[in-house]
Amino acid sequence: MALHPSPPVLEIRGLTKTFPRRGKRPPVTAVDRVDLTLEAGEIVGLLGPNGAGKTTTIKCVLGLIRPTAGDIRVCGWDVRTHHHKAIEHASAVLEGARNVYWRMTPRENARFFAGLHGLDHRAHRSHIEELLERFGLTDRGDEPVINLSTGMKQKVAVVCALVKQTDLVFLDEPTLGLDIETSLELRGLLRELARKTRRTIVVSSHDMDVIQDVCERVVILKEGRVVADDRVDSLLALFRTRAYRMVLSDGLVGEVVERLARAVSGLSVTARGERTELEFELPAAERLYEVIDIIREGGAVIETITQKEPDLEEAFLRVINDTGSEGGAGA
Amino acid sequence: MKRWTVFKAVFVKNLIELRRYLFNLVTGLVTMYILFLLLFFGARAIGGAAVKVGDTLEGLVVGYLVWLFAIIAYQELAWSISTEAEIGTLEQLYLTPAGFGWVNGSFLVARFVTNLAVITLMLLAVLLTTGYRLNLDLASLLPLTVITILAPCGFGFLMGGLALVFKRIQNSFQILQFVFVVFLMVPVSEYVWARYLPLSLGNHLLRKVMVEGYRLWELPAGDLATAVGVGLAYLLLGVAAFGYCVNVARDRGLMGHY
Numbered sequence: 001m002a003l004h005p006s007p008p009v010l011e012i013r014g015l016t017k018t019f020p021r022r023g024k025r026p027p028v029t030a031v032d033r034v035d036l037t038l039e040a041g042e043i044v045g046l047l048g049p050n051g052a053g054k055t056t057t058i059k060c061v062l063g064l065i066r067p068t069a070g071d072i073r074v075c076g077w078d079v080r081t082h083h084h085k086a087i088e089h090a091s092a093v094l095e096g097a098r099n100v101y102w103r104m105t106p107r108e109n110a111r112f113f114a115g116l117h118g119l120d121h122r123a124h125r126s127h128i129e130e131l132l133e134r135f136g137l138t139d140r141g142d143e144p145v146i147n148l149s150t151g152m153k154q155k156v157a158v159v160c161a162l163v164k165q166t167d168l169v170f171l172d173e174p175t176l177g178l179d180i181e182t183s184l185e186l187r188g189l190l191r192e193l194a195r196k197t198r199r200t201i202v203v204s205s206h207d208m209d210v211i212q213d214v215c216e217r218v219v220i221l222k223e224g225r226v227v228a229d230d231r232v233d234s235l236l237a238l239f240r241t242r243a244y245r246m247v248l249s250d251g252l253v254g255e256v257v258e259r260l261a262r263a264v265s266g267l268s269v270t271a272r273g274e275r276t277e278l279e280f281e282l283p284a285a286e287r288l289y290e291v292i293d294i295i296r297e298g299g300a301v302i303e304t305i306t307q308k309e310p311d312l313e314e315a316f317l318r319v320i321n322d323t324g325s326e327g328g329a330g331a
Numbered sequence: 332m333k334r335w336t337v338f339k340a341v342f343v344k345n346l347i348e349l350r351r352y353l354f355n356l357v358t359g360l361v362t363m364y365i366l367f368l369l370l371f372f373g374a375r376a377i378g379g380a381a382v383k384v385g386d387t388l389e390g391l392v393v394g395y396l397v398w399l400f401a402i403i404a405y406q407e408l409a410w411s412i413s414t415e416a417e418i419g420t421l422e423q424l425y426l427t428p429a430g431f432g433w434v435n436g437s438f439l440v441a442r443f444v445t446n447l448a449v450i451t452l453m454l455l456a457v458l459l460t461t462g463y464r465l466n467l468d469l470a471s472l473l474p475l476t477v478i479t480i481l482a483p484c485g486f487g488f489l490m491g492g493l494a495l496v497f498k499r500i501q502n503s504f505q506i507l508q509f510v511f512v513v514f515l516m517v518p519v520s521e522y523v524w525a526r527y528l529p530l531s532l533g534n535h536l537l538r539k540v541m542v543e544g545y546r547l548w549e550l551p552a553g554d555l556a557t558a559v560g561v562g563l564a565y566l567l568l569g570v571a572a573f574g575y576c577v578n579v580a581r582d583r584g585l586m587g588h589y
Contacts, residue, residue: 019583019584020583030584056584059422059584059586059587062422062425062426063425063426063581064422064425064426064581064584064586064587065581065582065584065586066578066581066582084428084429084430085428087426087427087428088428090426091426092426094422094423094587096419096587097419097420097422097423097587098418098419098420099419099420099423100420100423101344101348101418101420102418103347103348103351103352104344104347104348104351108344108347111340111343112340112343112344113423114340115336115337115339115340115341115343116337116340116341116423116424116426116427116429116434117426117427117428118333118334118336118337118427118428118429119336120336120339121340144351160423
């Protein structure tokens with residue numbers, strides 16, 4: 001039973017999944033005490049290195065994998081006890097799978113998946129046609145999917161997930177294998193979709209550009225645990241205030257470089273002709289004065305100081321590297 | 332209503348796939364036609380003067396159909412699950428509010444109906460080309476056939492479940508074929524326990540209709556009730572085993588594997 005009038009679209013509490021292994025080898029913990037709440041209309045990026053637990057988390061939500069522990073509710077429905085009701089509100093394009101029937105046409109696939117969700121395709125014809133139109137598939141809607149390009153096949157898979165009109169849509173690596181042009185087009189479609197339909201969309205991808213471009217919020221997983229959960233712009237701002245690039249008119253002696261290395265993190269020193277370029281990060285903005293003092297005492301002149309504009313990839317790598325192997329909240 | 336919509340979707344998909352794999356459909360039709368021709372000429376050769384050709388022929392046709400439906404019932408679901416896993420659509424079939432079992436049950440029914448249509452069509456074609464007439468009591472035979480294949484359907488769900496966990500189980504089909512032959516041949520009138528085997532009592536009742544000319548309502552009510560009960564019991568056991576295997580596959584994260 002739904003517990004209150006407008007529960008979160010997705011609520012995960014203490015989700016843990018361990019897979020037993022053959023022989024006496026210890027079980028593998030793929031997902032470790034994950035908590036996550038998603039509200040209506042959010043578009044969230046799920047990031048993590050290979051084996052971080054992204055796909056396992058998604059499959060647990062969809063009921064494709066049975067969790068070892070924890071609770072998952074989709075629109076208030078417990079996935080474990082009311083899977084049929086929970087799955088009415090969720091759909092997905094899964095990574096590494098075709099997801100659709102290549103011998104059938106995009107239109108036939110869309111009708112089939114609507115029907116599989118209990119939606120009569122005749123009653124939802126206009127919605128199906130609208131989606132095909134929006135994804136540029138109308139003209140080739142009656143051609144077997146096998147004859148379409150990789151990008152179009154992926155679009156058909158996304159259409160078949162969207163045709164179910166669910167509150168929650170998972171897109172696991174939606175742009176994998178697509179050329180840049182098609183990837184950009186698909187990103188635009190996803191942004192438009194989130195804006196217009198108020199659906200909650202979870203995009204899992206290795207492509208940071210996709211997440212940065214499409215998502216408002218990002219959840220980073222590492223070794224099965226959530227190590228960051230923040231808005232994309234907040235995460236970027238966090239690193240923007242810390243990352244600096246400095247150009248000096250002279251070189252630096254070894255002793256000064258050593259002092260700098262102790263004061264900052266991630267120091268890189270590059271000689272460019274007579275100039276020297278420094279890149280570094282500071283644990284706090286006020287430490288910049290200390291850096292300036294070291295350089296002045298070393299006899300070098302600062303020509304420019306700029307804050308580096310970090311992209312999500314840098315932020316992601318930083319979070320992953322900062323959290324060590326035991327995980328824990330990073331950002 | 333939702334479940335009916337899901338059934339229709341699965342049924343239509345089945346038809347589309349039949350049409351899309353046209354070569355397979357045509358060769359299936361031709362094979363079926365040749366098989367019926369062989370059955371007809373074989374019956375005439377066996378019948379000779381001592382046995383009425385009609386009885387032998389009708390017995391063979393019905394026997395063949397029961398056999399064929401039993402094979403469809405226990406093999407097709409496992410084949411379908413293996414194929415869906417290989418082409419990467421199996422997990423999507425799980426994401427339905429009607430339930431995975433319903434989708435697979437709908438698939439089985441769809442396969443029966445389309446196979447029945449194809450077989451009827453080819454049977455009619457053979458009757459037209461050979462000039463034979465069949466004297467079949469369809470009102471008795473159809474319900475009895477359905478009752479008889481309930482148990483193989485149960486095996487179908489069991490095999491489908493095993494295919495989810497072990498992925499390739501086709502070699503076990505051959506063993507099961509022999510086991511089914513034994514079930515069909517056990518003399519139910521001699522051994523009471525044989526009534527509780529899959530196929531055996533249903534096949535016995537079918538023979539009574541075919542050979543001894545009984546009508547459905549003339550058969551012993553106890554026998555009919557037992558046949559239905561046994562068929563349903565095997566079907567339910569099969570569905571329960573399927574549900575168990577689905578959970579094993581979900582526990583081990585095997586749903587998308589092949």
